[in-house]
Amino acid sequence: MLNxxxxxxxxxxxxxxxxxxxxxxxxxGPSGSGKTLLLRALADLDPSSGEVELHDENRNQVPAPSWRxxxxxxxxxxxWWAETVAEHFTNWGKTKQLTGALLLPSDIGVASVARLSTxxxxxxxxLRSLEKSPEVLLLDEPTGPLDKAAADAMELLLxxxxxxxxGILLSTHDLSQASRMADxxxxxxxxxxxxxxx
Amino acid sequence: MTFLTLDYFDxxxxxxxxxxxxxxxxYLGLGLERRFLIAATRMAVQLTLVGLVxxxxxxxxxPLLTALAALCMILFAGREVMxxxxxxxxGWWGYGLGTxxxxxxxxxxxxxxxxxxxxxxxxxxxRYAIPILGMILGNTMTGVALGLHxxxxxxxxxxxxxxxxxxxxxxxxxxxxxxxxxxxxxxxIPIINSMSATGLVALPGMMTxxxxxxxxxIDAVKYQLxxxxxxxxxxxxxxxxxxxxxxxxxxxxxxxxxxDRLTDSKS
Numbered sequence: 471m472l473n474x475x476x477x478x479x480x481x482x483x484x485x486x487x488x489x490x491x492x493x494x495x496x497x498x499g500p501s502g503s504g505k506t507l508l509l510r511a512l513a514d515l516d517p518s519s520g521e522v523e524l525h526d527e528n529r530n531q532v533p534a535p536s537w538r539x540x541x542x543x544x545x546x547x548x549x550w551w552a553e554t555v556a557e558h559f560t561n562w563g564k565t566k567q568l569t570g571a572l573l574l575p576s577d578i579g580v581a582s583v584a585r586l587s588t589x590x591x592x593x594x595x596x597l598r599s600l601e602k603s604p605e606v607l608l609l610d611e612p613t614g615p616l617d618k619a620a621a622d623a624m625e626l627l628l629x630x631x632x633x634x635x636x637g638i639l640l641s642t643h644d645l646s647q648a649s650r651m652a653d654x655x656x657x658x659x660x661x662x663x664x665x666x667x668x
Numbered sequence: 669m670t671f672l673t674l675d676y677f678d679x680x681x682x683x684x685x686x687x688x689x690x691x692x693x694x695y696l697g698l699g700l701e702r703r704f705l706i707a708a709t710r711m712a713v714q715l716t717l718v719g720l721v722x723x724x725x726x727x728x729x730x731p732l733l734t735a736l737a738a739l740c741m742i743l744f745a746g747r748e749v750m751x752x753x754x755x756x757x758x759g760w761w762g763y764g765l766g767t768x769x770x771x772x773x774x775x776x777x778x779x780x781x782x783x784x785x786x787x788x789x790x791x792x793x794x795r796y797a798i799p800i801l802g803m804i805l806g807n808t809m810t811g812v813a814l815g816l817h818x819x820x821x822x823x824x825x826x827x828x829x830x831x832x833x834x835x836x837x838x839x840x841x842x843x844x845x846x847x848x849x850x851x852x853x854x855x856x857i858p859i860i861n862s863m864s865a866t867g868l869v870a871l872p873g874m875m876t877x878x879x880x881x882x883x884x885x886i887d888a889v890k891y892q893l894x895x896x897x898x899x900x901x902x903x904x905x906x907x908x909x910x911x912x913x914x915x916x917x918x919x920x921x922x923x924x925x926x927x928d929r930l931t932d933s934k935s
Contacts, residue, residue: 513835515924534923539837549828551846595832602837 471637472541472606474512477520482507483662484520489606494628494638496648496668499658505641506546508656509608512639513543524605542604546611546641548595550583558583558598565601572597573623588615593624600627606637613647625651671881683708725794734794738778738801742771745809752813755820755930757917762931765913766812773812773906774805781898803874803895804902807859811903812910815855819914820930822847830925840919848915855907859900866896 472489482504489495497505511518514534522529529537556562556579569576572593583591596612607628613621628638628651639656642648648655649668656665686708690701725733746767756762778801782788788796823830826847833843866872874895878888920926 514922515831515835517920517922517924535834535837535839538835542837543835545828545832545835547828549826549830549832551826551829551833598832598836 471525472512473521473523473526475521475523477508477511477518477522479507479511479516479518482511482518483658485656485663486520487656487665489637489639491605491637492632492635493654494632494640494652495665496652496655497639497641497658498643498645498648498655503658505658506610509543509610509639509641512606513538513541513608515543539602540604541606541608542599542602543608544595544599544610544612546614548591548598550591553582555579555581555583555586555594558594559601561601565597568597568600568627571623571627573620589617589620592616593620596624596627600631604636606639607631608639610641611643612640613642613644621647683712722794722798725798729790729794731790731792734792734797737794737798738775741798741802741805742767742774745770745774745805749809749813749816753817753820754933755824757820757914758929758931761917761929765917766809766816766910769906769909769913770805770808770812773902773909774801774808777804777808777898777902777905780901781894785894800895800898804899807899808902808906810858811855811907814858815851815907815911816914818854819847819851819911820918821933822850823918823925824927824930824933827925827927834923834925838923840923840925841915843923843925844915844918848911851911851914852907855911856904859903863896863900866892872896 471491474488475486476484477486478484485508487495497508499505507516510516512522514522514529514537524532524537524540532540550558552558559565559579562579566576566579569578574590574593578586578590578594586594592612592615596609599607599609609628612628613624616624625647628640632638638651640648640651642651652668654665654667656663686704690704692698693700693704721737725737746763749766749770750756750763753762757765778797781800781804782797783791786796786800823844830843830847834840872892872895875888875892878891879885917929918926
């Protein structure tokens with residue numbers, strides 16, 4: 471589904487891999503090794519060279535906004551631009567039904583973003599990405615600030631999406647999470663990257 | 669039309685007030701006395717030179733020299749806009765953006781005012797063209813500088829929010845809309861406040877000058893209104909063009925936020 475050939479940008483070694491429909495590739499490595507740079511480059515948020523294709527369609531042939539709706543990136547520290555939670559969603563009424571699955575209160579839509587906890591923001595950022603029904607999710611440490619119950623709920627929701635065909639690149643520091651979610655790990659090493667099976 | 673002429677003794681007498689300020693600074697230990705004296709001397713020299721240049725320009729009334737003087741004013745204003753930016757665009761854009769929008773906005777509005785309302789003969793008569801351009805340029809410069817300053821600073825501060833919108837499939841104009849609107853509001857509010865307060869809080873310098881030189885107050889008010897409308901037009905046009913062009917430059921054609929096109933914050 472997602473084919474990456476010789477992807478390169480400053481701060482990142484040359485990377486090639488492919489991601490099949492409904493699978494998860496965990497991205498691991500020490501802090502500062504380039505995990506976030508890789509996800510941002512795939513989302514085309516930073517300039518990069520190399521070939522990136524989705525269903526054999528080259529990224530450069532697709533308008534960038536359309537590409538990012540299909541290959542959606544959720545940052546480790548998500549950004550916000552409006553006062554309340556619901557204002558950040560195109561169809562909050564529909565997304566609201568998923569709040570329970572991530573152990574979020576159903577009335578969180580009217581809450582001020584400034585009053586949310588880090589974990590609540592993280593879960594809402596993932597919901598925000600899911601709202602666009604992407605084919606590939608690029609998740610940067612989505613469970614980093616979550617307690618075990620919320621992290622389990624997140625993993626369950628992501629597995630459901632994978633069963634529906636969504637491919638996931640999951641940046642994580644948690645090897646056991648990588649083993650649970652992914653069948654392969656893209657690992658940043660001192661000399662570059664290697665892809666190993668879980 | 670009559671007016672009371674000033675001789676050098678009158679100016680010297682008024683200048684003693686600056687000396688009083690310098691003495692006060694010395695007495696209170698403010699450390700501003702030297703700056704007071706330098707600033708006053710600079711002002712006197714600059715205005716005298718400008719007076720001499722304007723006198724020669726008015727006597728010659730050459731379209732080429734008038735255009736050259738206008739160009740010099742715009743180039744200086746462009747440098748001033750660049751100097752007021754905390755984060756300026758790298759390369760030619762840093763100077764070219766502010767200068768080119770001011771060149772367009774101030775010249776368009778000045779030519780509009782000269783050719784359709786003031787109507788001197790010839791239309792470029794430097795006695796009218798240069799002062800009117802100067803007043804429009806001075807205010808447009810403030811609007812453009814404020815607009816660009818707010819745009820680039822807010823884009824850097826709200827980077828996460830803008831990139832989150834881009835990551836969700838927003839176009840660059842959608843993602844930067846709120847930032848650009850805020851910058852434009854900041855750029856335009858001073859001119860709105862200035863128009864609201866004119867006549868109540870302060871009498872504009874140009875109108876006061878005309879009244880002092882013997883012009884009927886009603887005629888002076890008419891001139892002031894005309895200039896204020898032209899200034900509002902120039903500022904609006906300049907600020908809009910600067911913010912739109914700045915927002916366009918802040919993203920590339922793949923709708924990425926390109927803060928690397930800005931210098932680092934000076935603060």
